[in-house]
Amino acid sequence: MEISKLANPELGLPNSTFLRSPLMTDSYQLTMCYAYWKGGIHLKKASFELFFRKCPFQGEYTIFAGLSNVLKFLNGFRFQESDVEFLKTIIPHAEPEFFDFVRSIDASLLTVTAMKEGTMCFPSEPLLRVEGPLAVAQLVETTLLNIVGYPTLVATNASRIRLAAGKDKSLLEFGLRRAQGPDGGMSASLYAVMGGFDKTSNVLAGQLYGLPLSGTHAHSFVMSFKGLDDVKNAFLKRNATASSTSSSEELVDLKKLVLEKKAQLKIDGTQEGELAAFISYASSFPDAFCALVDTYNTLKSGVLNFICVAIALVECGYPAGSVRLDSGDLAYLSKEAKKLFARYAEISGCAPLKSAKVVASNDINETTLNALNEQKHEIDIFGIGTNLVTCQSQPSLGCVYKLVSLEDFPRIKLSDEVAKTTIPGRKIGYRLFGADEKPLLDLLTQVTGDDGAHKVPKAGERVLCRHPFEESKRCFVVPSHVECLHELVWDHGKCPLKSLPSVEEIRAFVMRQLDNTRCDYLRQHCPTKYKVSLDDEFYTMMHQLLLECTPIPVLDI
Template sequence: MASASSSLTNHNRVVQPLLTDLYQITMAYGYWKNNKKDDIAVFDLFFRKNPFQGEFAILAGVEECMKFLRNFRFSEQDIAYLKTVMPDSDEEFFQYLAGVSAKDIKVYSVDEGLVVFPKVPLLTVEGPLPIAQLLETTLLNLVNYASLVATNAARFRLAAGPDTTLLEFGLRRAQGPDGGLSASRYCFMGGFDGTSNVLAGKLFDIPVRGTHAHAFVTSFASLDEISSSTISYADDSGKEADIVQMSIDWLKKLSIALNVLVEECNKGELAAFIAYAVAFPKGFLALVDTYDVLRSGIPNFCAVALALNDIGYRAQGIRLDSGDLAYLSNCVRTFFTSVANHFSQDWFKDLTIVASNDINEETITSLNHQGHSIDSYGIGTHLVTCQKQPALGCVYKLVAINGEPRIKLSEDVNKVTIPGKKNIYRLYGADGNGLVDVLMSPTELEPVERQRLLIRNAFIESKRAYVSPSKVEPLLKLYWDQGNVCLPLPTLKELKQRTAISISHLRDDHKRQLNPTPYKVSVSDNLYNFMHEIWLEHQPIGELA
């Protein structure tokens, strides 16, 4: 596991104190002006509703929050700019801002990569009121999208199953460069196997994948355009082979053995495949739908793949980017099997079939119901832009000040906050799966394994139950204190593994795509009574006329 200091060096310089909303700074001035700069506040960062009509989310972005805290200081240029934005503010306030940092802040967080649920604080921020307030927008920005796209990726992984290769192809459709890089990082964390984003591969050590586009195929019109027609044998013998003639010969063999109509095979496409094979004999994977998949693309691919095999190279497979993906993939697999049987090349049966073409979670589910032969998906727009739901909706709410609880009331009960600083525990059932997340007052004793505990729905009096957990997992941990990260920060690959393990401890009915069972989030009996006392204390009493 990476140390905290080593993983915090790669800081995005756009993430800085001025990456915030103006009202955070005006509030900080209001606090300062009213001598509240030394008040100690507690804020909870959480979301109210699960994304994508599901019943879970994945927490992501914690490491980026730590980087932000480590670098949280207003520069001289920042102060000079703020003076132009707030020209009537006291000069002493800007002197105060110049000395502000996160050294007096404590941040408790759920481990990045864990499954999380509504109303459960993902981060709890404690410290001087103006400083804790100034952190709000940036922390929300760093957690919201990261958690949303990691959750989306995890849902794609659940839909595709554990053995299908998932590749993120979303850079060209992402919301700007930062969105593209974040998407690549958190899609990998959520369960994807690779990305087309080369910079993300370099920065985050994510495997990069890619073949060619239709432009490469249409740039060739005839075999005469191939400038290099020879490939060295794979055995380093120094011998060379005429790959053009070998491919033509194999196309003729295919026409005899499998009734391929050579005249329907586009010669420009064949030339493009040969040219690509010359460039990448060890990584030949061809896009086969430029003209006609079954009458041109697949025969041309097979001819070149068999020619490569004669000189010691194994082709990887093909990509489908249009058409009826279930039908075409099954036809392609049948053709590959026929080639394998006719020419005694068993490996040909297992060539990879990659599918792309604006795939979403429902597409994969539908393909699974239809039956298909796809081994890998390249997914872009619906993954990185989260078209199904554009935002997670995390909020940042004041829950205590100077040790006194604070509550926000609303006619919409879903927007009522749970007051006070809290501890959170995940209680597991006998089957090893998460059973319920429980919020408790910090003065309460930690739940004990196999010891009965009364838990309650925070908002519905009649909903209560006893639980005797087989395992108790504390969720909120002190991550930032006295200007330092307190816990080691996992590598991205370790986060990916943690995410997969956390999801595996959810019951299947919580993870299913259609009408999933809500996961229970409860409060202790003590916290329930505490919360409702404060609720009644602050709720105005109406009068009927």
């Protein structure tokens, strides 16, 4: 599809080619579309809401993500003639007029209200509200669930890892090779950074999304060198910032200098091929030297070889660099590595060595980070892949897309499981803040009419907040201030937003919310449940409808 044919050329199309076709959906969306049309109800005004029932990872918050791709998907949503021809093979008995209707479908028939991307959200709150003709609003269900579910899961996972690691640590996303296919890998890189990571190793994500990149080397690089004779062209220009009387244009033989430092420090018995690899890598990347030190023996060879190279780099005016631990007892090894840095910094008089960083990888997850914290590790940077991008502890968020209103009449889905009973009606959410300026609860209020009329809670005014399903759970709140959680993001083919926020802006928004949320809501174990409430009028409507729709059983004696 050409960009020039889009409703909003500035929005463009989603990067995934699969999302550029309305056929990326479940077949039952198409069979329902035909049945709606056949029954003559396809143009009825419908409201659907996309939400989730339970926060992931046994936590009590979620980070909403994927909105930019939702808008890009809607921007190019239309059936091409090849799509229509394929539909004829799926529903061969359909009347020709139905396919004329399909040809007329695009997202100019829809409006979408959504949370801001990066918003901290909770169960039962609409992440999106999609409104328009019943058949059309139904057709986008599967794609929207796909676009929102995984990004939200990854962003939430990343934010939890950020909380466990701490604000002062750097987080690198290393998951491309472990992700579920190319689309999973690209999405994971983007939404991991949105959720709190600093950089990614995914080069294509760096190009397409403007993400900061980070990369070092693998064990194969170290194993490629047998001895010092394998080091070729390890010459380095002195950095202009070096405290040396020599010219900054002077070339230094890094191998020779490293061996001099090694002899002065009386470091013996290290693996020679490993040292050769470090010298070669440092001469290639003197400003960002990071040595993978566990190929042979972490403390007796890898770290000591790194120290020799790091001291030589500092003498040439470059940073000392960092070591990467990829196996073993990470807490113990990080502490021992820092001890060696401090010891040889004193022996050599190379003060910057004491500040060399420790990077750790090796299947790290949120639980591992909490355990490392208890062991008082001294790791500065974490590289996390598999457990981040696969969301190993919970691989799916479980978003749902439910009809909540038809022709402005609320609709409710009942269930023997209370958690699966939907909250009927079009709704909008508000976050109510306490005197400490931290969130107290979220309040949902009913939207009525085409003008979006609804009750708006106001700062300083008392409001009754009720649990959606438990009558006795209620409270009065006098908020210090109130924030609306939803805004119109798609209006009959146009995006009213002035611009979409950048990845950096969304990441900063996520971090601000985490900083401003009570710790007991964020903790890994037994977090406090955050309240999502209804105002009194909305609660009354819902329970009247619930009674009207619940069959009264007849008991035979």
